[in-house]
Amino acid sequence: MITLSMGLKNSIIVLEHLRNMEELEDIPISIGTFTNCRECGYTFLVMNEKGKAFTWCIYEHRNSDSIIINGKKGYVSLNGDLPYIGKTSSDCIASFDWNEHWECADKLKELIKEFYNKENVEKSKQQSI
Numbered sequence: 001m002i003t004l005s006m007g008l009k010n011s012i013i014v015l016e017h018l019r020n021m022e023e024l025e026d027i028p029i030s031i032g033t034f035t036n037c038r039e040c041g042y043t044f045l046v047m048n049e050k051g052k053a054f055t056w057c058i059y060e061h062r063n064s065d066s067i068i069i070n071g072k073k074g075y076v077s078l079n080g081d082l083p084y085i086g087k088t089s090s091d092c093i094a095s096f097d098w099n100e101h102w103e104c105a106d107k108l109k110e111l112i113k114e115f116y117n118k119e120n121v122e123k124s125k126q127q128s129i
Contacts, residue, residue, distance in 0.1 A: 007059040010067045010101065011042035014058050017105035018044075024109060027116045036082055038062040043076060043083055046112055054115050056093070056108060057083040065098035069108055 004012075015031065018024060032043040034057055041059030056071035070092045076083040085091055093111065096104045 005038075005040055005060070006065070007038075007040040008042075010060055010104075011058045013101040014067075014105045014108065015042060017102055018109060021105070021109050023113060027112060029112065032076075034059075034076070034082060039068075044071075044108065044112065045075060046116055047075070048116060055083045056111060058104065058108070060098075061092075061095070062089055067096040067098065067100060067104050068092045069094040069096075069104060069111070071111075 018029075027046060030045040030047075032045060034041065034043050039059045039062050041057055044056045044058075045053060046056075047053040052073075053075045054071060054073055055076040056069060057076075059068055059070070060066070061068050070085055071083045072085050085093055094104070094107050096107075
């Protein structure tokens with residue numbers, strides 16, 4: 001029997017919700033994976049035309065059943081750089097109950113749109129000067 005960790009299951013469900021959101025159709029999002037002991041899931045990398053990037057991740061918290069959105073500026077690679085905003089396991093961008101996949105996807109959508117649109121608006125302003 002093949003089983004998946006809850007972190008991967010949560011990430012898969014959130015990704016499927018995101019795929020059906022028209023607001024994200026024109027935003028390039030690169031999906032990757034990460035693992036840190038019990039925490040494992042997908043990363044969502046968004047890069048603008050100026051090369052600024054932000055990497056978010058979805059996983060099950062190591063000490064609870066909560067679904068976590070975490071992330072940090074830049075490109076997070078597989079060389080041990082983890083997409084965590086803080087230094088402790090309780091530092092995160094957002095936390096949801098174990099069954100709030102839709103709410104998690106909606107929050108991630110808003111974070112992605114806010115980052116991408118802010119970066120592109122700043123670029124447009126600079127080009128018009």
